[in-house]
Amino acid sequence: GVFTVTVVALDAACDNYLGCDILAVALVAIIGAKMWSWFGQDLLTAYSPTPQVIVKAEDEERCRDLSGRRKFSYEAEWGKSHTSVPCWDPATLFYLGELKAHSEADVRKIIERARTAQLQWKESSFAQRRQFLRTLKRFILENMETITTVACRESGKTMIDALIGEITVTLEKIRWTVANGEKYLLPEYRDSGLMNLHKTSRVEWVPVGVVGALVPWNYPFHNVFNPLIAALFTGNAIVIKVSEFASWSTGYYGRVIQACLKAVGAPPDLVQFAIGYAETGSALVSRADKVIFVGSVGVGRKVMETASRTLTPVILELGGKDPFIVCDDTKPKELAQLVVRGAYQNMGQNCAGPERFIVYDKVYDSFCEEIASLVKSMRQGPPLSSDFVDCGACVHPPSLENYQRLVDDAVAKGARVLAGGSRNNALPSGQFFEPTVLADVREDMLIAQEETFGPILSIFRVKGDSDAEAVRLANACRFALSSCAHSGDQARAARICSRLEAGMASVNDIEGTTYLSQSLPFGGFKDSGFGRFAGPEGLRGFCHERSIVQNRASFLKASIPRAIAYPANGQGPAFCMALNKLLYCNGLTAKIRALVDIVCASLPVAGRD
Numbered sequence: 178g179v180f181t182v183t184v185v186a187l188d189a190a191c192d193n194y195l196g197c198d199i200l201a202v203a204l205v206a207i208i209g210a211k212m213w214s215w216f217g218q219d220l221l222t223a224y225s226p227t228p229q230v231i232v233k234a235e236d237e238e239r240c241r242d243l244s245g246r247r248k249f250s251y252e253a254e255w256g257k258s259h260t261s262v263p264c265w266d267p268a269t270l271f272y273l274g275e276l277k278a279h280s281e282a283d284v285r286k287i288i289e290r291a292r293t294a295q296l297q298w299k300e301s302s303f304a305q306r307r308q309f310l311r312t313l314k315r316f317i318l319e320n321m322e323t324i325t326t327v328a329c330r331e332s333g334k335t336m337i338d339a340l341i342g343e344i345t346v347t348l349e350k351i352r353w354t355v356a357n358g359e360k361y362l363l364p365e366y367r368d369s370g371l372m373n374l375h376k377t378s379r380v381e382w383v384p385v386g387v388v389g390a391l392v393p394w395n396y397p398f399h400n401v402f403n404p405l406i407a408a409l410f411t412g413n414a415i416v417i418k419v420s421e422f423a424s425w426s427t428g429y430y431g432r433v434i435q436a437c438l439k440a441v442g443a444p445p446d447l448v449q450f451a452i453g454y455a456e457t458g459s460a461l462v463s464r465a466d467k468v469i470f471v472g473s474v475g476v477g478r479k480v481m482e483t484a485s486r487t488l489t490p491v492i493l494e495l496g497g498k499d500p501f502i503v504c505d506d507t508k509p510k511e512l513a514q515l516v517v518r519g520a521y522q523n524m525g526q527n528c529a530g531p532e533r534f535i536v537y538d539k540v541y542d543s544f545c546e547e548i549a550s551l552v553k554s555m556r557q558g559p560p561l562s563s564d565f566v567d568c569g570a571c572v573h574p575p576s577l578e579n580y581q582r583l584v585d586d587a588v589a590k591g592a593r594v595l596a597g598g599s600r601n602n603a604l605p606s607g608q609f610f611e612p613t614v615l616a617d618v619r620e621d622m623l624i625a626q627e628e629t630f631g632p633i634l635s636i637f638r639v640k641g642d643s644d645a646e647a648v649r650l651a652n653a654c655r656f657a658l659s660s661c662a663h664s665g666d667q668a669r670a671a672r673i674c675s676r677l678e679a680g681m682a683s684v685n686d687i688e689g690t691t692y693l694s695q696s697l698p699f700g701g702f703k704d705s706g707f708g709r710f711a712g713p714e715g716l717r718g719f720c721h722e723r724s725i726v727q728n729r730a731s732f733l734k735a736s737i738p739r740a741i742a743y744p745a746n747g748q749g750p751a752f753c754m755a756l757n758k759l760l761y762c763n764g765l766t767a768k769i770r771a772l773v774d775i776v777c778a779s780l781p782v783a784g785r786d
Contacts, residue, residue, distance in 0.1 A: 227311045228440035230433070234323045237273060238429045241326065241561040246271040248606065251574045262452055264425035267333035267608040268559040268570035273425045278453035284460035287416055287449050291387045294444035295414035299384050301443070303359040306410050309441045313402075314351045316433060317344060323429075324398055326561065331397045331426040333570030333608065335560040338523045343398040346692060350406050350711070353695035358410050361713040362720070369726070371760045377727050382720035384412035385490075389465025391458050391480065393472050394423035394572045395526040395630075401430055404469055405448055407710065411719040416465065418451040418458045422572055427452065459483050467719060468492070471528065473628075474704050492708030492718060494528060494700055496628050497658025499688050500651035501531035502673055505539035505642040506665035513547045519687035520634040521555070521612050524571055529659040529681065529688050529699075532629050533618075535650050537642045545616050545636060549595035552612050552634070557601055570608045571631060580610050580631045583624040587615055587635070590622050597632070620653060628656065644673055652678045658701035659688035680705065740778045752778035 188199040237243060249265035249272040264273040279287070317324060325339035334342070362382045369378040388408040392400035401417055408415035419427055427450045434448050451457050462468050462483045469492040470480045477495045484491045501519065503512065519531045536544045555567040571577055577600060584598055597611030610632055618625055618635040625635070639647045651660065660679035664670040667685055674682035680701035681691040691697055698709035709715055728735075740752035755774035758767060 227308070227315050229319070230312060230316045230436040230440050232316070232320070232429070232432050232436050234327075234429060237330070238327050239323050243269070243271045248272065255574075259454060259456075262421050262424050262454075264331075266330050267572050268329075268561070270606055270608075273330070276424050276427075276452050278421075279451050279457050279460075280453075281456060281460040284416075284451055284457060285464065287451060288387055288461070288464045290446040291414040291416055291449060294446040295384070295386055295412075297444050298409070298414060298447050299412040301412065303362075303410075305441055305443070306412075307355050307359075309409060309437060309443060310351045310355050310406065312437045312440050313406075313433075314348060314355075316437060317348060317351075320433075327426050327429050328396070328398045329560050329569070331423050332394065332523075332526075332572050333560065334523050335566055335569045336564060338560075338569065339398070342523055342527075343396055346695075347399050347402050347406075349693060350403060350695045354406055354410050354716075357696065357713075358716055361716055362411060364725075373726060375729055375733055377729055379725050379727075381723040381725060382411070382717055383723050385719055385721055386413060386466035387464075388413050388415045388719055389418065389461040389468045390415060391418045391461065391468065391470045391472065392420065393528075394420035395523060395528075397423040397426040398430060400471065401427070403710065405434070407715050408719055409443075409447065411716055413466075413719055414447045416449050416451055416461055418453070418461050421452075421454055424452050455479075462489065462491075463487055465489060469708075469710065470494070472496075477706060492700075492710060493706030494658075494708075494710070495704060495706040496528050496630065496656065497530075497679075497701060497705050498532045498626070498628050498654050498656040499530060499659045499661070499679070500533045500535050500654075500677065501687070502647050502651060502660075502662040502670075503534065503536040503540060503544060504644075504647075504662070504664035504669065504673075505537035506669075507540060507663050508665075509540050509544040509547045512544075512663060513551050515687055516548055516634070517551050517555075519689065521552075521568060521632055522689070524569055524610075524612075525632040525634075526572065526630055527689070529692060531661065531688055532633075532635060533625070533651070533654070534634060534636045535639055535647050536636055537639045537647065539642050541636075541638050545595060545614075548634065548636075549614050552596040552614050555612055557609055557611065558604060559607060568612050568632065571610055572608070574608060576631055577608060577610055580613075580629070580633060583627065583629060584613060584615065584633065587618060587622045587624045590619065592617050592619075592622060592624075592635075620650070626654065644669070648673060648676045652676075654678075655704040656701070657703040658705035659683075659691065661686060661688050678703065680709075738779060739781075746782050748778045748782060 191197060191199045248270040254263060260278050261275040262278050263275045265271060266273060321344055325336055325343060328339040328343045329336060364379040364381050367378045367380060369376050390404040405415055431450055435445055438445055438447055451461050462480055467490050468484055470477055471494045474495045477493045481491060556565060557568040558566045560566050560569040581599060588594060593616045595614040595616050597613030599611060601609040601611045613633045615633060616636045618637050637650055657678045657680060659681040660677040661683040662670040662673040663685050671684045674684050683690045692699060695711050697712050698714040699711040700706065700709040709718060740748040752775060755771045755778055758771035759775060762768060
């Protein structure tokens with residue numbers, strides 16, 4: 178046929194002029210088109226006037242060494258005042274000062290200013306919103322070292338952990354939003370249905386107003402900019418209540434945000450911080466138009482309770498206890514680096530990160546040996562003291578006691594400590610818990626059910642090398658955030674992932690890789706919460722849906738058929754039944770008969786019309 182002849186001719190041309198067949202050319206064209214969709218816009222806009230923003234960093238924000246400062250004592254100083262929030266470096270305990278805690282009245286004024294700013298910003302063009310994100314991206318790329326230094330000082334993480342977990346994911350979110358965000362916020366036309374064939378039907382996405390974001394302490398940079406990017410691109414204002422354990426960095430990050438807003442002509446009150454404790458967060462929840470909360474299950478329930486009083490919609494991301502399944506056809510030595518990076522990235526203080534390593538019997542002993550050996554070789558210390566530090570500190574002082582409680586309970590019930598197991602006594606001037614490996618963990622241990630959110634790698638044995646048993650163990654948990662499965666047979670790993678109770682899954686990779694695809698929604702179910710951020714769902718989650726129908730042409734006028742007009746003429750039921758048959762019954766004969774009935778029911782009735 179013509180198609181075959183055309184393909185043969187093109188193949189011959191490719192062979193003559195390019196020295197390769199048409200399939201190779203098609204493959205290169207497909208890859209080239211995809212690469213252009215990813216990077217083409219960046220190449221073009223690299224020569225457009227994206228403003229350069231300069232923000233001066235204070236000494237404590239850019240210098241790695243703060244020797245000579247006094248040490249903060251959590252036991253002696255925390256909780257002494259509800260009007261201020263003390264700040265310190267968890268890796269060195271160097272005191273960083275204190276910030277004013279916002280009262281309920283303060284939060285009310287902050288939200289009022291945000292509402293005024295949002296009324297202006299909701300009229301902004303997508304071009305202006307993209308320009309803000311490009312300006313922010315340029316600043317990040319030009320100031321990565323300072324940004325990560327601030328994040329490390331605030332949270333005790335290593336520079337590598339900060340560059341991956343704070344910078345890379347933020348840049349990817351900006352890239353995806355700039356490239357794709359607008360198309361998911363434009364009116365979406367839908368099927369109008371048979372009764373509305375003469376009309377168009379569409380959904381419009383309307384900004385909610387003021388978004389209230391309550392974010393945790395584990396990633397002080399990304400946790401601020403993640404909701405900010407989505408909120409501003411959808412035309413909202415945002416008030417961010419940061420954790421009382423990660424408030425110091427808002428000084429530098431706040432100046433960055435204000436400089437970027439000013440550079441694109443956006444109102445300064447579009448983004449504001451709320452600093453303080455539970456009462457500050459409660460005031461924000463009760464006054465925002467939509468709330469996103471990332472944190473513990475217990476606090477998440479309190480957020481829901483407060484939001485219910487004003488019927489404020491909420492998105493809850495409440496953490497997880499992600500399973501990492503290792504099948505009997507894997508090679509533990511090849512998996513070791515992946516396992517350890519997943520477990521100890523940011524010292525395990527990750528919402529989506531592996532905590533339960535479910536390992537098949539056949540490879541169990543070699544897995545334990547490989548992982549324990551690698552973990553014992555890791556160096557722990559203040560992360561800003563050296564680029565050779567593998568493990569940093571932990572942010573939340575009460576969590577250190579909880580880690581020990583979980584380890585002690587597991588050991589008392591038969592678990593073995595293969596590495597670590599306690600606070601690092603060699604580093605008393607910091608909040609350090611050793612990277613810990615526990616083997617022979619069982620379902621009846623506390624650490625099998627409670628979210629660890631720390632540097633403890635728990636290994637479970639799958640007896641009988643059964644996929645069904647591995648899935649059962651993975652699903653025997655009240656959390657359902659993320660997951661992964663590893664097998665020498667990728668199709669097998671994919672089948673296992675499809676059976677896991679989790680909002681996200683990664684086949685033959687660690688869970689966090691799903692977050693590097695910012696086109697995907699992030700979130701879970703069960704005790705991991707509900708609602709999503711990231712992807713189209715994340716953008717639309719900050720909008721109200723508005724459904725609109727409209728005549729396809731202006732000359733079309735709405736009218737009521739004579740048979741069902743007021744006052745009733747007795748023909749209405751017959752007309753409606755005939756109309757339903759015409760539109761929805763099967764068979765041409767039945768439809769013709771229904772059409773005749775409609776005509777008859779529409780004719781004038783003597784003495785009634």
